[in-house]
Amino acid sequence: MKRLKIRAHHLFCMLLFSGKGYDEKFSQNMNGIVCELRNNPEQSLILLKEPDDICSCCPNLLQGECILGNEDVINKDETVLSGLKLEAGKEYTYKEILDVILNSEISEIFKNCCGDCRWHRIGLCSCGQLVENCRTYSKG
Ligand code: SF4
Ligand code: SF4
Numbered sequence: 517m518k519r520l521k522i523r524a525h526h527l528f529c530m531l532l533f534s535g536k537g538y539d540e541k542f543s544q545n546m547n548g549i550v551c552e553l554r555n556n557p558e559q560s561l562i563l564l565k566e567p568d569d570i571c572s573c574c575p576n577l578l579q580g581e582c583i584l585g586n587e588d589v590i591n592k593d594e595t596v597l598s599g600l601k602l603e604a605g606k607e608y609t610y611k612e613i614l615d616v617i618l619n620s621e622i623s624e625i626f627k628n629c630c631g632d633c634r635w636h637r638i639g640l641c642s643c644g645q646l647v648e649n650c651r652t653y654s655k656g
Contacts, residue, residue, distance in 0.1 A: 519607065520569050523565060524592075528641075529641075538576060557656055561610060562606070562607050599620065
């Protein structure tokens with residue numbers, strides 16, 4: 517089984533993915549990764565705070581940096597890593613990560629990571645939906 521590379525704040529983005537993305541290539545790739553993890557909770561992934569298997573198909577990745585604000589996305593990664601007490605460069609199963617999210621102070625972490633994100637501001641991402649989806653996927 518391939519080990520996925522996932523930057524930390526994308527744990528939230530994957531849980532809230534509803535098919536909308538930056539372009540067709542991005543959405544297809546994201547959908548493939550999300551489906552793979554939902555269907556195989558024992559799938560391993562390595563957490564990162566740098567471009568990952570989702571960024572690799574994103575039109576906003578230029579010369580290894582996110583043009584939407586490289587520092588901003590790294591800050592989001594660090595917020596999620598420290599909030600969930602997870603480590604960059606370490607390998608986890610998706611099930612382990614879902615359990616960590618469900619046992620965390622998620623509303624505070626979500627606010628710090630997602631509060632200023634435009635997808636949250638236009639109403640596409642909410643903490644309540646994140647928790648609901650997390651519960652659903654952790655049951656398999
Ligand atoms: S609000 Fe932004 S960072 Fe947060 S899950 Fe949604 S798309 Fe990702
Ligand atoms: S390149 Fe930027 S906008 Fe694109 S998926 Fe990565 S962090 Fe998100």
